[in-house]
Amino acid sequence: MPPIPGSGLAKGLAVTLRTMTKKTVTAQYPDVQPELPPRTRGVIGLFEENCTVCMLCARECPDWCIYIDSHKETVPAAVEGGRERSRNVLDRFAIDFSLCMYCGICIEVCPFDALFWSPEFEYAETDIHELTHERDKLREWMWTVPEPPALDPGAEEPKEIAAARKAAEKLAAAQEQAAAQAPAAPEQPARQEDEGPTE
Ligand code: SF4
Numbered sequence: 001m002p003p004i005p006g007s008g009l010a011k012g013l014a015v016t017l018r019t020m021t022k023k024t025v026t027a028q029y030p031d032v033q034p035e036l037p038p039r040t041r042g043v044i045g046l047f048e049e050n051c052t053v054c055m056l057c058a059r060e061c062p063d064w065c066i067y068i069d070s071h072k073e074t075v076p077a078a079v080e081g082g083r084e085r086s087r088n089v090l091d092r093f094a095i096d097f098s099l100c101m102y103c104g105i106c107i108e109v110c111p112f113d114a115l116f117w118s119p120e121f122e123y124a125e126t127d128i129h130e131l132t133h134e135r136d137k138l139r140e141w142m143w144t145v146p147e148p149p150a151l152d153p154g155a156e157e158p159k160e161i162a163a164a165r166k167a168a169e170k171l172a173a174a175q176e177q178a179a180a181q182a183p184a185a186p187e188q189p190a191r192q193e194d195e196g197p198t199e
């Protein structure tokens with residue numbers, strides 16, 4: 001059956017009318033910033049103090065876009081007669097975000113919680129080399145990492161918090177015991193003027 005003349009126009013007008021009555025979903029970025037969920041994968045932040053230069057993230061990265069350089073330093077023995085120890089010191093930590101595919105493997109495998117997702121995404125560059133973020137820039141991203149969500153009310157206490165609480169309780173008990181065992185301070189002799197005139 002041949003189409004009725006003008007039916008296409010009517011259909012188009014019907015779609016227009018239907019859309020006009022719906023709430024708009026257009027985001028007016030960049031005038032209005034989007035409300036991103038806290039687990040958005042925008043950029044990776046480095047918490048350098050936690051990094052032990054174990055290289056696990058660089059080895060597991062499927063894109064080979066994490067660059068780490070380090071050197072070894074000798075730490076003197078903690079006690080007399082003890083053994084000297086050596087530790088890795090970080091010289092360079094960089095991520096090339098022009099290669100990164102935001103898989104999150106580096107963050108998952110880091111055994112020391114040194115890498116975090118930040119929802120920040122406004123770091124486009126006109127020069128591709130600028131997309132390699134060095135350690136200072138990666139550290140700056142840490143300020144934009146959102147707080148972790150609260151634990152479920154019935155969740156088990158995290159082991160780090162439990163250990164810190166037990167240590168604090170032990171210390172408080174030891175201080176209380178020491179205070180109870182301390183000898184009482186001798187009484188001070190009364191001062192002369194308090195005794196009144198001697199004549
Ligand atoms: S998110 Fe994936 S691709 Fe990007 S640096 Fe980490 S491991 Fe590599």
Ligand code: SF4
Pocket residue numbers: 050051052053054055056057058068109110111112113114115
């Ligand atoms: S896995 Fe974690 S601790 Fe190891 S080098 Fe990477 S960021 Fe540092």
